[in-house]
Every structure is written in structure tokens, then in C-alpha cells.
Amino acid sequence: MQNPNDPKIIVALDFPSQDPALALVDQLDPAKCRLKVGKELFTRSGPQLVKALQGRGFDVFLDLKFHDIPNTTSSAVAAAADLGVWMVNVHASGGEKMMVACRERLEQFGADKPLLIAVTVLTSMSGDDLAGIGITDSPELHVSRLATLTKNCGLDGVVCSAQEAPRLKAEQGAGFQLITPGIRPLTAEKGDQQRIMTPTDALKAGSDYLVIGRPITKAADPLAALEAIHAEVQGV
Numbered sequence: 569m570q571n572p573n574d575p576k577i578i579v580a581l582d583f584p585s586q587d588p589a590l591a592l593v594d595q596l597d598p599a600k601c602r603l604k605v606g607k608e609l610f611t612r613s614g615p616q617l618v619k620a621l622q623g624r625g626f627d628v629f630l631d632l633k634f635h636d637i638p639n640t641t642s643s644a645v646a647a648a649a650d651l652g653v654w655m656v657n658v659h660a661s662g663g664e665k666m667m668v669a670c671r672e673r674l675e676q677f678g679a680d681k682p683l684l685i686a687v688t689v690l691t692s693m694s695g696d697d698l699a700g701i702g703i704t705d706s707p708e709l710h711v712s713r714l715a716t717l718t719k720n721c722g723l724d725g726v727v728c729s730a731q732e733a734p735r736l737k738a739e740q741g742a743g744f745q746l747i748t749p750g751i752r753p754l755t756a757e758k759g760d761q762q763r764i765m766t767p768t769d770a771l772k773a774g775s776d777y778l779v780i781g782r783p784i785t786k787a788a789d790p791l792a793a794l795e796a797i798h799a800e801v802q803g804v
């Protein structure tokens with residue numbers, strides 16, 4: 569069952585192992601945030617950690633960004649659904665057949681199926697980075713193209729930058745979920761992120777969920793950092 573508070577902040581648990589992740593999680597309130605488990609933590613600590621987070625009352629976004637042939641990817645999202653995660657993702661550039669296979673495979677889970685979303689263009693990529701892989705359109709245009717494909721495949725939404733949110737909401741409609749990493753409070757370091765926005769501006773732009781990692785997890789006081797962001801976005 570989805571968290572009735574529908575918290576908009578998803579804390580990215582990019583930790584090298586379970587112990588520091590749980591040390592932070594044990595200070596957090598599931599009414600105020602959801603949690604994201606990505607490649608590093610899942611590779612080290614796996615399904616058992618996901619269960620431990622769910623046991624503490626948190627919705628889990630399993631951010632493994634599957635990108636493979638349709639048979640492999642649809643089996644992987646089914647494995648994620650067996651874990652009871654709230655959200656799972658694939659790469660939109662895996663194409664129509666792959667995304668449709670994933671969506672169809674999840675139908676067997678009925679009302680318990682996770683939200684299925686697709687990564688468009690990584691928020692760490694600029695226009696120059698896209699050109700480096702042969703895509704000469706702007707990030708905004710390429711994100712828009714991949715979001716249209718994703719919606720036509722029947723998925724629930726996309727991962728994109730909040731910078732693209734106004735255009736995507738206008739093109740895809742309010743119900744198409746926009747999950748936006750690259751969130752940086754004004755005082756936070758940009759790090760490897762390129763297409764960034766502040767929490768307040770991201771929600772105003774149309775983001776449905778804000779994925780926030782280092783501005784919280786690397787803060788001197790992670791709980792205070794989360795509380796400050798939570799307070800900032802309350803009125804938006």
C-alpha cells in the first residue's frame with residue numbers, strides 16, 4: 569500500500585554498505601521521505617536491505633536502471649515487484665519493445681505492482697555529453713522524445729531533470745510522473761550533476777518527486793539538512 573502521506577522527497581541512500589545506510593535511516597521519518605536504493609548499496613546488501621527498509625515503514629524506489637533485452641529486463645522488474653518495492657526503473661533508450669514487455673510483465677501483480685518509470689537523459693549529462701554519444705539535439709528535446717515514447721509504452725513516468733519538467737507536464741499531462749534527481753539547495757555543491765534545480769523551484773516547475781542524495785547524506789548533520797529541505801518545500 570502506498571504511503572498515505574505521499575512524501576515528495578526521496579533520499580538516495582548512496583552508501584557503501586548497510587551499516588551507514590541504516591544509521592541514517594534510523595533517524596528518518598517515513599512520513600517525511602521515501603528511500604532510494606541504487607546500484608552500489610543493492611550490489612553490497614541486496615534484497616535483505618530492501619526488506620529492512622520496508623520493515624521500518626519506508627517506501628523503496630529500487631533505482632537499478634535496467635537496460636537490457638526485453639526478456640531479461642521484464643524478468644528483472646518482476647523480481648523487483650516480488651520484493652514489494654514502490655518504484656522501479658528501466659532506461660527509456662532500451663526502446664519500445666523492452667518497455668512494453670516490462671509493463672506487461674508487471675500486470676500480473678495487479679494493484680501491488682510497483683510504479684514503472686524510465687530514465688530519459690541522466691542529469692549528469694549536458695548537451696556536450698549528449699553530442700559525445702552522437703545525439704546532437706538538446707537535452708530538453710531528447711528528454712521530450714524519450715518521455716513521449718515512455719508514455720506511449722504505458723509506463724507511469726520518467727526520470728528527468730526538473731529543468732525539463734514544465735515542458736514534460738505540458739506535453740504528457742499532469743498524471744505522468746516526473747522523478748527528478750539533480751536537486752541542489754542553493755548552498756549545496758553541484759558535484760557531477762549538470763542539469764540541477766533547487767527543491768522549491770523543482771516542485772514549482774512540476775516535479776512530482778525530488779531525489780536527493782549528497783546534499784543530505786554528506787551534510788555535517790544529515791537529519792538537519794533533510795528537515796531544512798522538508799520545511800522549505802512544505803509551502804510549495
Ligand SMILES: O=c1ccn([C@@H]2O[C@H](COP(=O)(O)O)[C@@H](O)[C@H]2O)c(=O)[nH]1
Pocket residue numbers: 580582606687689690691692727728749750751759761779780781782783
Ligand atoms: O538521471 C539521473 C538518474 C539517477 N540519478 C540518481 O539520483 C541520485 C542523485 O544523488 P545526488 O547525490 O543528489 O546527486 C543518485 O543516486 C543517482 O544515481 C541521478 O542523479 N540522475
